[in-house]
Amino acid sequence: MKTIGVLNLQGAVSEHITMLKKLDTVKYSLVKKPQDLQGLDGLIIPGGESTAISRLINQNGLFEPIKQFSRSGKGIFGTCAGLVLCAKTTTKIDNTDKSVTPLGLIDLVVERNGFGRQIDSFETRLTVNNIGDNIPAIFIRAPYIQSFSQSVTPLAYIDQYCVMAQSKNILICSFHPELTDDLRIIHYFIKHCC
Ligand code: GLN
Numbered sequence: 001m002k003t004i005g006v007l008n009l010q011g012a013v014s015e016h017i018t019m020l021k022k023l024d025t026v027k028y029s030l031v032k033k034p035q036d037l038q039g040l041d042g043l044i045i046p047g048g049e050s051t052a053i054s055r056l057i058n059q060n061g062l063f064e065p066i067k068q069f070s071r072s073g074k075g076i077f078g079t080c081a082g083l084v085l086c087a088k089t090t091t092k093i094d095n096t097d098k099s100v101t102p103l104g105l106i107d108l109v110v111e112r113n114g115f116g117r118q119i120d121s122f123e124t125r126l127t128v129n130n131i132g133d134n135i136p137a138i139f140i141r142a143p144y145i146q147s148f149s150q151s152v153t154p155l156a157y158i159d160q161y162c163v164m165a166q167s168k169n170i171l172i173c174s175f176h177p178e179l180t181d182d183l184r185i186i187h188y189f190i191k192h193c194c
Helices: 013-021 051-059 061-073 079-086 186-192
Strands: 001-009 025-032 042-044 075-079 087-092 106-112 121-126 132-139 143-149 151-160 163-169 170-175
Touching: 001 013, 013 025, 025 186, 042 079, 051 061, 051 079, 061 075, 075 079, 075 143, 075 186, 079 087, 079 106, 079 170, 079 186, 121 151, 121 163, 132 151, 170 186
Parallel strands: 001 025, 001 042, 042 075, 075 170, 087 106
Antiparallel strands: 106 143, 121 132, 143 163, 151 163, 163 170
């Protein structure tokens, strides 16, 4: 049975745990320190506030250990702020906040808050390549993927904006699958990335 960790620093941690509890095929644990990564097959980096999570990753000495975890081929699933943290480069529309140090796990540029502020949050249904149609997707102060290299496979779009992608063991999306009852995306992550 695979074990999936959830980065437990800030944000939608309990929501991801609730989702993992619905799967009877995996074990789960919380990750706060480098040694918590031991024995895991995959790690979820949840949504929340990427500036806060970034600061806590550094404070807790997790920056290099997470990069090493990814280099060793273990799965990483970044949702929303988690996508921002996995990116190689982030931009910020108003350019006031430079305090995210992305982990650089996947070769793409992410536009933080690309879909706007809290008031611009929305819910839609997406077709996700390799996964399925009509997948519920909740966007909250959501980023989009502005550009990506050939090593990255885009999986879903809203208009011209890429909102989900994969590069080998790294899966990222702009939205919050853990806030819905649809388990197809987490099943895909565990089967194909971990
Ligand atoms: N816009 C937020 C950030 O950059 C992410 C929002 C979210 O995770 N729902 O941190």
